[in-house]
Amino acid sequence: MPSTTHDDLDERIELLDSWVETRRQIACLEAEASSLLARRMRLGRADGDEHSHHRDSIYRSMIAEYSAAGRIAQGSIEYAFTDAAFLEKGHPHVQQAFRAGIVSAAHVREIVRAAGVVHEAVNNGRADADALQRYDVVAVTVAEKETPARTKALLTGAAAVLAGSTTTARHARAASERTVSVRPVGDGLAVLTAVLPDYLAAAVIDRLTQLARAVIAARADREPVLEPMDDGDSPLYPDDIAHDSASRDDHAIFGDGTFTTDPTTDPTTGPAAGPTVEQVPADTRTIDQVRADLLMDLLLAAEPSAENGSGLDNIRGRIHVTVAATTLSGCDDRPAELDGHGPLHPDVARDLAGRMPGWSRLFLDPTGLVVETDSYSPTEAMRRHLRARDQHCRFPGCRMPVHRCQIDHTFDHAKSGRTAIHNLAHLCAGHHALKHPDIADAHRWTAIQLPDGAIDWTSPLGRTYRDDAKRRVMFV
Structure with a gap:
């Protein structure tokens, strides 16, 4: 394999830096576009206040015009206007990070939508006015390090805490919104949506x-499995039946009371090369x-x-749920955790636990990090600990759930790496392969696990990316 020269490495680093900078500039332009939508939204509201009888028509006309001018679906434009208005109204810290290109438009979308419960709580007097400011700070801190999907999962819980909203109440209200809908997308296809x-x-x-x-x-x-051609007791091809060669048809098969043409022979051309059985x-x-x-x-x-x-009928869907013992026994209604997704209604967690043949007890330290499991088997205890800690692949940004991942020795076991919690982590097959020793040094990633469970990944270009171990409880 050709070696990578110093000049080649410099070029790869320069391309990466240029791409990151371009993405930052795109975010800056997206922030500018969002500000323009917010300004237009203010004008639209002013027009609606002046002509209240035509408020709906004025709003729809604005959406239609921007949809046509931008060649964007009206639903997407409507979301963009709403997000821009919320961003300008209650998220100055996020807006500042957006304008600087620190967070992307996709991050902002998840931040604004997860903040809905906080806005509602502030408007209804259930939360202090500064709850939005605290949410703003947390949101930027999370978005600077995580992908939009992970940002959404983490901020959903943080927003609920700040809003003083219980999982029980929110999930009970949301359950009434379950629905199934269908809409055509053209060319004989349709989108079936189930909430x-x-x-x-x-x-x-x-x-x-x-x-x-x-x-x-x-x-x-x-x-294909062919049905028998003869329903009688005698075989179709008896070995002990002799026929007069002078009087028999060379292309016929005679049995006891049967007569048929040999399917492997063409009467006009002679024996075929083989059976002409159609294959699936x-x-x-x-x-x-x-x-x-x-x-x-x-x-x-x-x-x-x-x-x-x-x-196939024996296959069942799998989910991982973490629930406090006090909640499981009905002593309280603290929310459980649907690993990799977010809070879970305590009644649902209790119902699921009652349907399982058994469950594992987890011990948490004061910060909310799982540190021990109740088991007689150390190996299985470590697996349970890692499942609870990791929730998904530990490569930065990957959301592959743990039951589709492999447990990897961060420091190679073949090089004296220990089989211990601080040296084990879940990796999906694709990201596990990145650090495999069979890969050439010029293309192989390396990983170092820190005492708190965070993993520092170093790319072939020497750049380091950190994936933090998530806590079960976030204090804000």
Whole structure:
């Protein structure tokens, strides 16, 4: 393999720096565009106040014009206007970071939407006015280090704490909004949308993924199973029946009371090279296509079709839930945690626990970090600890849940790395491969796990990216 020269390395570093700077400039321009929408929103509201009978028409006209001018769907433009107005009204710290290009438009979208419960609590007098300011500071701190998806998950819990809103109340209110809808997207396709409780939605997509992987693992060219041609007691091809060669048809098969043409022989050309049995074509569907087909099977036929293989009915969706012992026993209604997704209604957690054959007890330190599990088997205890700590792949930004990840020795076991909590972490197959010793040094990543569970990843260019171990409780 050709070695990487010093000049090549400098070029790669320069390209990375240029890309990061370009993304920062894009964020700055997105912030400017958001400010323009906020200013237009103020003018629209002023027009609506002046002509109150036409307020709705004025608003719809504004949305339609920007949608047409920007060649953007009206729903997307409406969201952009709403986000811009909320950002300008109650999030000066986020707005400042946005204008500086520190956070992206995708981060701002998640920050503003997660803040909805805080705005509602302040407006209703359930939270102090400075709750929004505290949320603002937390939001920027999180968004500077995390992807938009992780930012959303972390800020959902922080917003609930600041709003003084209990998981029980919010989930009870949200449950009434569950729905299924469909809309056409053209070319014979439509989007089927199901708004479900998150623990059920997580289990649905997990089960579909397991089913799809089972189908893909078993698929291959298969010959059809042909029904017997003779329903009688005698075999179709008896070995002990002799026929007069002078009087028999060379292309006929005679049995006891049967007569048929040999399917492997063409009477006009003689014996064929082999059986002309039609084969089932290979299954070339992607995993997304298989998931979609299985969803239709499950909804329309109640179970996967026989062609998809055996054993699929035994696959169930998997989720991981952490709940306090006091909540499990009914002593309090503290929210449980749906690992990798966010808070879970305590009644749902208790119901799920009652359906399981057993569960693991976890011990938390004062900061909320899981430090020990109650088990006689040290190896399994470490696994349970790591599942509770990691929740997903520990590569920066990756959200692959732990049950689809591999437990990796951060410092290679073959080089005396210890099998201990501070040297183990979940990695998905793709990110695990990045640090595999078989990869050339010029392309291999390295990782160092710190005492608090954070992992510093160093790229082939020498850049370091940190993934922090998340606490179960966030104090703001």
